[in-house]
Amino acid sequence: MNISPYIYIGYQCNNNCIFCSEADEYLEHLKVKDFEEIKKEILQIRKKYDFVSFMGREPTLRNDLFDILRFTVNLNFKQVGITTNGRVLSYPGFVKELLKTGTNQIGISLNGATAEVHDKLTQVPGSFKQTVKGISNISRLKKPEVSLLVNLPLNRLNYFELKKMIDLLLSLKIQEINILFVAPLSKRSRTKKIVMKTSELGKYVFDTIKPYLNNLDLKILLVEFLPCSLPKEARNYFFPCLEKNPNKVRIPICQQCSYQDKCDGVLQDYINLYGIDEFRL
Numbered sequence: 001m002n003i004s005p006y007i008y009i010g011y012q013c014n015n016n017c018i019f020c021s022e023a024d025e026y027l028e029h030l031k032v033k034d035f036e037e038i039k040k041e042i043l044q045i046r047k048k049y050d051f052v053s054f055m056g057r058e059p060t061l062r063n064d065l066f067d068i069l070r071f072t073v074n075l076n077f078k079q080v081g082i083t084t085n086g087r088v089l090s091y092p093g094f095v096k097e098l099l100k101t102g103t104n105q106i107g108i109s110l111n112g113a114t115a116e117v118h119d120k121l122t123q124v125p126g127s128f129k130q131t132v133k134g135i136s137n138i139s140r141l142k143k144p145e146v147s148l149l150v151n152l153p154l155n156r157l158n159y160f161e162l163k164k165m166i167d168l169l170l171s172l173k174i175q176e177i178n179i180l181f182v183a184p185l186s187k188r189s190r191t192k193k194i195v196m197k198t199s200e201l202g203k204y205v206f207d208t209i210k211p212y213l214n215n216l217d218l219k220i221l222l223v224e225f226l227p228c229s230l231p232k233e234a235r236n237y238f239f240p241c242l243e244k245n246p247n248k249v250r251i252p253i254c255q256q257c258s259y260q261d262k263c264d265g266v267l268q269d270y271i272n273l274y275g276i277d278e279f280r281l
Contacts, residue, residue: 005049006207007041009033009068010056015085015122017111019155019194021185022057042072053105060088066101073102081105083151087127089134095141105147107136109177111165121157130167139173149176151223155194159201162208177219178239179205181224184269190224192273196237198229199278206234226266227259228279240264251276 011032013020033041045052052072059065059082082098083165086108089095098106110131112118115203118128138148150169154162162179169177179196184190202225209220221239222230230238240262257263266276 003044003048005045005052007045007052007054008056009038009054009062009065010059013057013063013085013094013274014061014087014214015058015124015127017122017185017188018155018183019121019189020057021183021189024268029223035067037274038068039071042068042075046077050077051081052077053079053081053083053107055083058085058088060084060094066097069098069101069103079105079147081107081147081151083107083109084134085109085122085127085131086134086138087130090130092141094135095137099142099146104145105149106138106142107149107151108138109151109153110135110165110169111153112158113161113168117158117161121155132172135169135172135174138219143241147176148174149178150174151180153180153182154196154201155182155189156192156196157194159204160197162205166209166212170218176219178221178223179209179225181222183224183267185247185267190269192272195270196268197274197278198225201225201231202234206231206237209237226279227263228257228281232253235259238262251279253279253281256281 015243054068065276069080080103082103089108106152108131110118111121114130115128119125135150142148152162166177181201182189182195184195189195212218212220220237222234222237223239224241225238227235227238244265245264247268249268250265254260254265
């Protein structure tokens with residue numbers, strides 16, 4: 001049995017993102033796990049990993065979230081994380097209770113630098129304001145040892161706001177940014193209207209972040225941008241998604257690629273959209 005350090009515990013969401021990979025067939029057949037089932041999964045992960053992250057549509061909507069986090073922290077993982085859209089974190093009382101659990105990594109997704117773009121992608125008016133407030137609350141209330149990272153899922157509808165997003169996050173004292181390539185993982189995203197050509201987006205992203213790379217207080221990673229799609233000088237910032245996806249396949253150049261131990265290949269659904277001609281060693 002393959003064990004991943006990621007546990008899906010969120011089955012509802014207060015956003016309705018137009019690119020979401022978890023809003024249709026990816027999770028539609030999953031049975032909602034109760035606390036006891038999640039405990040068993042956590043214990044299995046602890047045998048193999050010293051870190052674990054809770055994910056899903058929106059984990060903060062679970063009534064037993066704090067119980068899950070406290071149980072996990074008591075198992076002495078080096079890192080216990082949660083990924084969220086940050087809207088519930090706009091309430092300081094919730095943030096204080098979350099931090100009391102001992103959770104030491106919080107990832108928040110931001111879809112734009114403006115309400116116009118962010119709210120268009122989430123399809124929820126006011127979500128940008130709440131997410132930014134959530135980021136601000138965590139940044140203000142957390143202890144230094146708690147990692148706050150912000151995920152920027154880039155696609156054709158928001159990539160042009162990247163510089164403004166980074167500048168906004170720097171004003172909020174964010175030191176860790178993951179720039180995510182939105183891949184065709186769902187019915188919603190399996191279209192060129194959402195998914196960009198990864199080499200095209202990768203070049204744009206690297207050109208945009210170059211001026212920030214001398215900032216030693218800022219860590220930027222390019223998540224799921226395949227190394228063979230990035231400019232060579234950008235490949236040091238590549239970070240693979242640790243969630244295994246059976247839809248990924250090897251292409252001919254994978255045999256000679258120095259990243260083959262870290263990279264699982266190309267999504268077949270991406271190949272169906274754009275082919276493989278863009279990829280270079």
